Amino acid sequence: MVIETNNITKFYGKKLGCKDISISVKEGEIFGFLGPNGAGKSTFIKIMTGLLFPTSGTAMILGKPLNDISVRRRIGFLPENFKYGEWMTGEDLLSFHASLYKLDKNFVKERIREVLSLVKLTGHEKYKLGTYSKGMQQRLGLASALLPDPDLLFLDEPTSALDPIGRKEVRDIMTELKRRGKTILLNSHLLSEVEMVCDSLVIINKGSVVIQGDMQELLKGEEILHIHAEDISGEILNMLKKIDEKLVFENNRISMKVNSKDDVQKTAAIIVNGGGKLYELKTQGTNLESKFISLIEGGDKK
């Protein structure tokens, strides 16, 4: 495991930041770290990157305990809403960060050339940051986090301010980094994006873990069936309600939950054998957004 935490808890005085967070992040995966505003995500990321001390709990990062300073060189961090001086050029910024990372001077130029190429900013390094678009600034932030060639990257909302093209560019970089064997912990509110790139995820709410696991596993199972049919009798409806008692029937359209492929086939048979005219039947898997909302809202009602 690249990250293994054990009951990480942080109190700011009496105020809870996060509580008993135990997660496992595997090598080479993109791990989604999700939760509503104020859930405790930034608190946890700050603890992992050494910017905050936990009140209690332990963690191993890249095989070393949390407070081991040697690990910091192997970690890259792109904070949320970072802001750099507009008067600097891209090259100035990367050189400055390379000196903070204490990179070998003989190797800095070559490394800057590499990270610029990775984030597709080659040729822009002599321009001032004030002339960069938000997408370019974000990619430069990523380039800076990549300078020490980290094994583990923490990305805090890397695409929230970007348009769809900018998001795709950052997504492509994440995929390329994963291809190179890097591990990424991604904090994002853009759930469709998380669904596209992440292998596993954790959702936290009010400081605590609500659910965690493999993305495919978490989204497996329940599917929604959308049906267009005419001549749906009360008898057909009653039989369909045995599959989903909360189904919705309106204007010759039925939406219902099914748990297996068998249920899909059974549904079609009930309609056709009952004399209904079936025009369309399609399945839609549970998406991360609906799962997220049901978990968070369900938790709030408790």
Ligand SMILES: Nc1ncnc2c1ncn2[C@@H]1O[C@H](COP(=O)(O)OP(=O)(O)OP(=O)(O)O)[C@@H](O)[C@H]1O
């Ligand atoms: N420096 C601080 N002092 C006191 N309370 C804090 C501090 N930083 C965060 N908190 C509190 O800790 C809780 C978790 O905040 P945190 O910023 O970690 O959440 P988050 O999930 O990152 O939220 P967002 O998605 O809005 O960035 C919140 O209730 C917040 O008010």
